[in-house]
Structure formats: structure tokens, C-alpha cells
Amino acid sequence: FATMHKRLVDLLPETRDRLAKIRRGHGNKVLGPITVEQIIGGMRGIKGLLTQTSRLDAFKGIKFRGLSLPECQIRLPSVRREPIPEAMFYLLITGEVPSNDEAEDLKKDIAERAQTFPNYVEKIVNSLSKDLHPMSQLSIGVLALQNESEFAQAIRRGEKRGNLWQSALEDSLNLISRIPKLAAMIYVNKYRDGKLGEIRENADLSENFCRMMGYHDEKFWELMRLYLTIHCDHEGGNVSAHTTHLVGSALSDPYLSYSAGLNGLAGPLHGLANQECLRFILGMKEAIGESPSEIDIEKYLKDTLAKGFVIPGYGHAVLRVTDPRFVCQMEFAQRYMPNDVLCKLVASLYKVAPRVLKDLGKVSNPYPNVDAHSGALLTHFGMTEYDFYTVLFGVSRAIGVCASFVWSRALALPIIRPASVTMENLEEFVRKT
Numbered sequence: 001f002a003t004m005h006k007r008l009v010d011l012l013p014e015t016r017d018r019l020a021k022i023r024r025g026h027g028n029k030v031l032g033p034i035t036v037e038q039i040i041g042g043m044r045g046i047k048g049l050l051t052q053t054s055r056l057d058a059f060k061g062i063k064f065r066g067l068s069l070p071e072c073q074i075r076l077p078s079v080r081r082e083p084i085p086e087a088m089f090y091l092l093i094t095g096e097v098p099s100n101d102e103a104e105d106l107k108k109d110i111a112e113r114a115q116t117f118p119n120y121v122e123k124i125v126n127s128l129s130k131d132l133h134p135m136s137q138l139s140i141g142v143l144a145l146q147n148e149s150e151f152a153q154a155i156r157r158g159e160k161r162g163n164l165w166q167s168a169l170e171d172s173l174n175l176i177s178r179i180p181k182l183a184a185m186i187y188v189n190k191y192r193d194g195k196l197g198e199i200r201e202n203a204d205l206s207e208n209f210c211r212m213m214g215y216h217d218e219k220f221w222e223l224m225r226l227y228l229t230i231h232c233d234h235e236g237g238n239v240s241a242h243t244t245h246l247v248g249s250a251l252s253d254p255y256l257s258y259s260a261g262l263n264g265l266a267g268p269l270h271g272l273a274n275q276e277c278l279r280f281i282l283g284m285k286e287a288i289g290e291s292p293s294e295i296d297i298e299k300y301l302k303d304t305l306a307k308g309f310v311i312p313g314y315g316h317a318v319l320r321v322t323d324p325r326f327v328c329q330m331e332f333a334q335r336y337m338p339n340d341v342l343c344k345l346v347a348s349l350y351k352v353a354p355r356v357l358k359d360l361g362k363v364s365n366p367y368p369n370v371d372a373h374s375g376a377l378l379t380h381f382g383m384t385e386y387d388f389y390t391v392l393f394g395v396s397r398a399i400g401v402c403a404s405f406v407w408s409r410a411l412a413l414p415i416i417r418p419a420s421v422t423m424e425n426l427e428e429f430v431r432k433t
């Protein structure tokens with residue numbers, strides 16, 4: 001990782017200077033009002049976080065350091081068609097597209113670090129009940145790895161705040177390298193014979209992750225590459241990134257912070273929606289068959305809504321169009337598995353669900369999000385264990401939140417402590433206005 005580290009060292013003074021200038025010259029400028037609705041309604045639209053790695057546009061979707069998903073697919077070093085996760089981390093950290101050599105350097109470093117997995121963490125993970133949800137196992141595993149934190153040691157020895165990004169980067173690289181093995185251990189323990197596949201020194205993170213879980217089809221590695229790229233970052237306000245950033249602002253190390261982020265990712269309105277989505281598609285197939293009519297689908301959706309359930313994989317707090325991450329997955333399905341039954345059901349649902357959700361009159365975004373497609377693709381390659389799916393999301397999201405963590409420490413951002421109001425405060429405000 002020497003080249004990425006050097007680039008970061010070069011970028012630091014100028015980036016710190018840019019922020020200092022904004023703060024000094026414009027610190028008291030007003031960016032926007034805050035409405036009472038925003039306070040009650042989950043702070044939608046309030047710009048209150050500084051996140052360098054990516055930015056979400058309601059109509060265009062995510063841009064990673066200014067690059068859209070299709071641009072990342074074209075420009076980042078890749079194997080077959082999809083970018084390698086290491087190249088994405090390089091981009092998020094430096095803001096620059098790595099050369100093949102730079103990506104290769106990072107890939108080797110990550111593969112090497114993956115070989116050194118602490119024994120005591122293996123024992124802890126192996127001792128967990130198979131009934132425990134894979135996301136709880138993942139969060140416990142990341143917490144157990146915290147014993148390795150160089151960041152925590154740097155804090156203990158009183159390292160200057162401005163230097164903490166160095167140990168944050170070390171921890172981040174270790175976390176990103178080891179989280180696939182942790183996830184694979186959870187997978188083989190819960191669903192297979194407990195034996196991990198071997199990893200290769202010259203393989204990328206995606207291939208090694210799949211090998212450890214026992215998947216040897218190159219197309220599955222490619223799907224995993226796509227998966228790890230599209231889920232890695234979604235600006236700063238989503239629950240997992242926001243939580244990691246919040247906990248990190250207390251100078252908790254990357255392991256403590258990301259374990260907390262994972263607990264948010266495990267919620268059904270956030271990352272768990274991917275498992276719920278496949279469960280929903282399978283339920284629909286069971287109830288109305290493999291190739292239902294649009295009328296059948298509409299009725300099934302309306303019945304689901306009438307029972308008080310949401311349609312998983314649809315809607316978004318920020319996006320107001322079909323998620324480009326859904327589109328990438330649909331293209332993958334059309335390219336490699338045009339006749340897959342579940343992928344066809346996902347496509348049929350896409351024709352009907354937006355109309356049904358629009359008719360409810362209250363849904364801000366009736367279009368599919370990232371979670372609406374992933375389960376059908378994974379199932380095609382034999383990964384049918386849907387309660388594991390959010391773990392894959394977690395492996396990917398580590399890439400984005402760790403890159404942000406490094407920058408938050410590099411820019412010495414302070415502890416996050418917004419103010420809250422009581423209902424009495426709001427009533428008083430309302431009376432006066």
C-alpha cells in the first residue's frame with residue numbers, strides 16, 4: 001500500500017488547508033434553514049455532515065469521488081468487467097483513479113494482511129451459536145478484532161490528533177482485509193461443513209472471499225466484484241455510515257465504530273432489506289407462480305401492503321428515481337442469466353410495484369433500491385441462504401466507511417454533538433411564530 005500511503009501524505013496538507021480556508025473565511029455562512037418537519041422527520045435533507053468519499057444526488061444516484069457507477073466500471077482497474085474492490089478503496093481514499101500498478105500494490109497488501117487472522121477471534125466466532133443471526137455474528141467478530149487496534153494504542157500513548165489518521169489507515173486496511181474471512185467463517189459454520197477455502201496471494205478480495213466461502217465459479221467472483229463495488233459507500237447520512245462516523249467522532253477506533261455501524265445495517269429498513277427482498281420474491285413465487293400476470297402481481301402487492309408490510313427493496317430516503325445500483329444488477333442479469341426465473345420475477349415486479357406504491361399517495365420514492373435485485377442474482381449461483389445477504393453488504397460497506405474514517409481523523413473533525421429539542425420547545429416555538 002506504499003503508493004496509496006504516499007499519495008495520501010501528499011494530499012493531506014492541501015486538503016487540510018482547503019478546509020481551514022472554508023472554515024476561517026465562511027464559517028458563519030448559512031447553508032439552509034431547518035424546518036420543524038425535518039426535526040421530527042429523521043432530518044431529511046439537512047446537510048450536517050462532511051463526507052469526502054461520495055455524494056448522492058436524488059436524481060442521478062451515487063457518485064464515488066465524482067465518478068458514477070458506469071464510470072467506475074469503465075475507469076477503475078478490473079478483472080473481467082467489474083472493478084476490483086481494492087481499486088475502489090484507493091479511489092475513495094485518494095480521490096484518484098489508481099493505475100494498474102497502484103491497484104496491484106494495494107491488492108497484494110490486502111491479500112497478505114488477510115493471511116494473518118487472529119486465532120482467538122476464530123475461536124470466538126466458532127463458538128457462536130449457529131442460530132445467531134449472521135449479522136450479530138459479524139458485529140461480534142469485528143468487536144473481537146478490536147483487540148488488534150493500532151488506533152486504540154495510539155490514543156493510549158497520547159498520539160497527537162493530527163497523526164491519528166496513520167493508525168486509522170492501518171486499522172482500516174486490516175479490517176477490510178480480514179472482514180471477508182470473518183464473513184466466510186460465519187458462512188461455512190452456519191451453512192456448510194465449517195471448512196474455509198484457501199485464499200490466493202495474487203487474487204483480489206472478491207475472488208478470495210468467494211473461494212473462502214467455497215464458490216469457484218468465475219462469474220460468481222465477478223458478481224461479487226460488482227456487489228462489493230456498488231454497496232461500498234452511499235455518502236455520509238445513511239444509517240451505517242452515519243453511525244460509524246458518529247461513534248468514530250468520540251475517537252473510538254475503526255473496529256468499535258464499524259461494529260456499531262453494522263448493527264444499524266442489520267435493520268430491515270436499511271441493509272436487512274436485501275434478505276427481506278428475496279424472502280418476498282420467493283413468497284410471491286410460491287403464492288402466484290413463476291410467471292404471474294401484472295394483475296396477479298398488483299393484487300399480491302396490495303395484499304402485502306394491506307397486512308401492514310412494506311415492499312422491501314422499494315423506496316429511498318434520498319433517491320427519487322430507480323437506483324443506478326439496481327440498474328447495474330439488472331444489466332448483469334440480462335447479460336449472464338436472461339432466463340433466470342427469479343431475475344425475471346424481479347423484472348416483472350419492477351413493471352408493477354412503482355405504480356402500486358405511487359397510488360398509495362404517501363411514498364416519496366416508488367422505485368427500486370439496491371436491495372431489490374441482489375438476492376435473485378446470488379440465488380442463481382447457489383447462494384440461497386438469504387439471512388446471510390446483509391453480511392455481504394457489511395463486507396462491502398467497510399470499504400466506504402473506513403475511507404471516511406481515515407479522512408475524518410486526517411481532518412481532525414471534532415466530536416459530533418448536535419442539539420435536541422423537547423416537544424415543549426417545539427410547542428413554544430410554534431406559539432411564538
Ligand code: NMX
Nearest residue numbers: 269270271273310311312313314315316317362363364365
Ligand atoms: N413499501 C410500503 N410503504 C413504503 C415504502 C415501501 N417500500 N417506502 C415508503 N413507504 C411508506 C413509509 O413507510 C411511510 O409510511 P407512513 O407515513 O405510514 O409511516 C411513507 O411511505 C413515507 O415514507 P417515505 O418518505 O417514502 O420513506 P422514508 O424516507 O421515510 O424511508 C425507506 C425510506 C427506504 C426506509 C422506505 O422507503 C422503506 O421502508 N422501504 C422498504 C425497505 C427498504 O427497501 N429498505 C432498503 C433501503 C436501502 N438500503 O439498502 O438501505
Ligand code: MLT
Nearest residue numbers: 233234237238239317369
Ligand atoms: C445505503 O446504501 O446506505 C442505502 O441506500 C440507504 C441510504 O442511502 O440511506
